[in-house]
Amino acid sequence: MGPNILDKLTLDRKLVRELDIKTLLAIIAIVLFGTLNIYSATYLKSGTHYLKAQLLWLVVGLVVTYVILCFDYSVLENYATILYWASILLLVINDTIFKNSVVNGAASWIRIGSVGIQPSEFAKLAMIIMLSKKLSDMNLEINNPKNFLTLAGYAALPMALIVIQPDMGMTMVCFFIVLGIFFVAGLDLKVIGGGFAGVAALIALIWNLSIMPTYWKNRLVSFINPEADELGSGLQLLQSQIGIGSGEMFGKGFMKGTQVSGGFIPEAHTDFIFSVVGEEWGFIGAMILVIVYGYIIYRFIIVARTSKDIFGSMLTVGIVSSLLFSLLQNIGMTIGLMPITGITLPFMSYGGSSMLTNFMAVAIVLNIGMRRKKINF
16 A cells, blocks of 8 residues: 555656646745735734744745645546535534634634634635536536526535635635636627626615625725724725835835835735835835736636646646735735725745645645646556
């Protein structure tokens, strides 16, 4: 048994030559850069605790990446149903047994002692895998009413369980993942337009019926007019804008950010890590980071277009949609272009669950890219 397991966990040299090393190195560079910014935002209160923890998650992420690369990604298609329903079970457990584990207004964590996991992060990935499998089984015939309703059902279930936590940020990510997959799969644009109209109407209804949680309303109001409550709901955005603006072109320098070191920006090491980048590294540093992200997304789009099958292509589209929306939402909310949500900046923000699932997603895309060509052994 031992030798067989070792054989399975060994990458063939012919496959290794197909691995997109440049993209992987770009991701590692972002993680290391993020770790520096996390340390700058936390060292005064926590010393090297967050620095060491994030580096540990980088190592774990790389190990998981290697393991995933050793197996053909088609294995995921065989286990898609199990992965999907296991993630749904985790969400149900989170929404019932662990419903009191509230962080920033959302009960989205399962905590056992000091260890916590965010089931919605894993559910997001499982949903992408399940939708990709179904679209492959349907041969992309998404405009067939029965097929569309089946896909919509698989997408709606995890989102419903996430929204009742309530975690609007992750719900938005899942919505735009589904939107990206459905659009690329060829869903009629009229249906997509109707979906947007339905979501807008639902939000208006929830707002008018006073069902929407107060802190959601406060975030939306502070997005529109942060100056209305400068010391309350608008504080985070205003301080973030001050920090990013004060960084000017070249930044104040590593560990020299006054908004960051003064603790004026809440959640600077997680949701608002881009504020640290803007203040300490300036416009140039922020743009270099955005360009590296753009390079990664570009490489992933190539994989989606050249995948050997529908399953691999849709998987990559879902992961690109998740990454792209998370980037736009996180960076946008720090500069006042998007409402504030609990969406982290991929590979930059501190967090084990997000780091692990992001590396799993990257490993899947790299796996698909490695196996685009038929390799004779």
